[in-house]
Amino acid sequence: MRLGQTAITTVLLVVAAIRAAADGVPLAWVLSIALVFTGWYVGGLVLGARTRDPVLATWWLGGLSLIWAGAVAISAEFVWLAFPLWLLAGFVLRLPWAIAFSVTILAVVISAPLLHSGTTSYANVVGPVVGGVFAFGIARGYLELVRDGRERRRLIASLVAAQEETAQLQDELARTQRESGAGMERTRLSRDIHDTVAQSLSSIGMIARGAESASAREMATALGQIVQLAHEGLVDVRRIANAMAPAELEGSAFGDALRRMLARLEEETGIRTDLHIDEALPAIPMGAEVALLRTVQSALANVRAHAAARRVVVTMTDAGDTVRLDIADDGIGFDATGWDAHAARRTDGTGYGLRAMRARLRELGGDLDIESTPGDGVALSASLPITANGAPR
Structure with missing residues (x-):
C-alpha cells in the first residue's frame, strides 16, 4: 500500500x-x-x-x-x-x-x-469531490482491513491458547482420574484382604497358640479348623486375584475360556452345553472380555443353582457396531416382568447377580436384556458397543 x-x-x-x-x-x-x-x-x-x-x-x-x-x-x-x-x-x-x-x-x-x-467549471468541482471521496474511502477501508487482520490474529492466538489450556486440563483430569481409580482399587484390595485373608491368618494364629498345650483330641480338632480356615483364605485370595484379571483368560483366547467353562459345567452337572461363536467376530479388548466372561460365569452359576435345566446354549455374534452374547437354557424359568425392581426389594440377596451383570455391562456402554416365563427357560442377551478397531466405546 x-x-x-x-x-x-x-x-x-x-x-x-x-x-x-x-x-x-x-x-x-x-x-x-x-x-x-x-x-x-x-x-x-x-x-x-x-x-x-x-x-x-x-x-x-x-x-x-x-x-x-x-x-x-x-x-x-x-x-x-x-x-x-x-x-x-x-x-x-x-x-x-x-x-x-x-x-x-x-x-x-x-x-x-x-x-x-x-x-x-463543473469538472473542476465534481472531479475533486469524486477523487477526494474515493481516496479517503480507500484509506479508511484499508485501515479497517488492517484492524480486522490484527483482531483475527488476536482471536486465533486466544483460540490456540485456549486449546492448549484445554489440553492441559484434560491431561490433568485424566491423571486425576487415574490416581483416583488407583486409590479406589487399593482401598478395595486392602478392605478385601483385611476382611478375608487377614482374618483367616489371625484366627489360625490364635488356634495354633491355643493348641500348644491341648490334648490329642483337641489338637486334631484345632488342625481341622486350621485346614478349614486355610482353605477359606485360599479361596478368598483366588477370588481377589480373579477380580483383577480372570485366570480363565491367562494364556488363552476368549473362546477357549468359554469352552472350558461350559465343559466344566457339563462334566459336573450333566447339563448339555453348546457354544456358537461368529467367525467374523472382531477383536475384543481385555476390559470387554472380562465383562463378558463374568456375565457367562454368573449366568452359568444361576443355571447350576436354580434352573434345573438340561441344556445351555451360548452364542456370540457380531451385530455391526456391537458384540452380542446370548445365554439360553431350557430350565424352569421365572417371571421376568419387572425383575430389576423386584430384585432390588429382596432381602435374601437373590437377584443380585443379574443386577451386577447389567451394572458391569452398562459401565462399558452396554446392556443386559432378560427374557423368561415360568416353565419356559431363561434367555440372557448381553451387548457391548465396539469400534472398528475393537475398542469399547
Whole structure:
C-alpha cells in the first residue's frame, strides 16, 4: 500500500510540474517546489517507518499540506497532489480530524482555478469531490482491513491458547482420574484382604497358640479348623486375584475360556452345553472380555443353582457396531416382568447377580436384556458397543 501510494504521488508530482512549466511558471520555481515536496514526503516516510509515532506523523502531514498550499498558490496545476494528501489523511488522522482536513483540501482544490484564472467549471468541482471521496474511502477501508487482520490474529492466538489450556486440563483430569481409580482399587484390595485373608491368618494364629498345650483330641480338632480356615483364605485370595484379571483368560483366547467353562459345567452337572461363536467376530479388548466372561460365569452359576435345566446354549455374534452374547437354557424359568425392581426389594440377596451383570455391562456402554416365563427357560442377551478397531466405546 505504501509503495503504491508513493508511486501515485510521484506520477502526480511529475504531471503537475510538467503542466505548470507549460503554463509559463519559471522552471526554477517548479523544480524547487518539486524537490521540497519530494524531500519532505520521502523524509517523513522514512522517519515514520522507524518511529511509528502518530504525533510526528500528524506534524509531518501538516508540513506537507503547507508545502502543497504554497505550490498551489504558484500554479493551479499542483492541485493534482491533493489525491495523495487525501490518502494520507485517511491513514494518519483520526476520523473527525481526517474529515475536516479532507474538506479543507477540497475547498483549496475547488478555489484554485478561481484564484488563478477567475473562472471554473463543473469538472473542476465534481472531479475533486469524486477523487477526494474515493481516496479517503480507500484509506479508511484499508485501515479497517488492517484492524480486522490484527483482531483475527488476536482471536486465533486466544483460540490456540485456549486449546492448549484445554489440553492441559484434560491431561490433568485424566491423571486425576487415574490416581483416583488407583486409590479406589487399593482401598478395595486392602478392605478385601483385611476382611478375608487377614482374618483367616489371625484366627489360625490364635488356634495354633491355643493348641500348644491341648490334648490329642483337641489338637486334631484345632488342625481341622486350621485346614478349614486355610482353605477359606485360599479361596478368598483366588477370588481377589480373579477380580483383577480372570485366570480363565491367562494364556488363552476368549473362546477357549468359554469352552472350558461350559465343559466344566457339563462334566459336573450333566447339563448339555453348546457354544456358537461368529467367525467374523472382531477383536475384543481385555476390559470387554472380562465383562463378558463374568456375565457367562454368573449366568452359568444361576443355571447350576436354580434352573434345573438340561441344556445351555451360548452364542456370540457380531451385530455391526456391537458384540452380542446370548445365554439360553431350557430350565424352569421365572417371571421376568419387572425383575430389576423386584430384585432390588429382596432381602435374601437373590437377584443380585443379574443386577451386577447389567451394572458391569452398562459401565462399558452396554446392556443386559432378560427374557423368561415360568416353565419356559431363561434367555440372557448381553451387548457391548465396539469400534472398528475393537475398542469399547
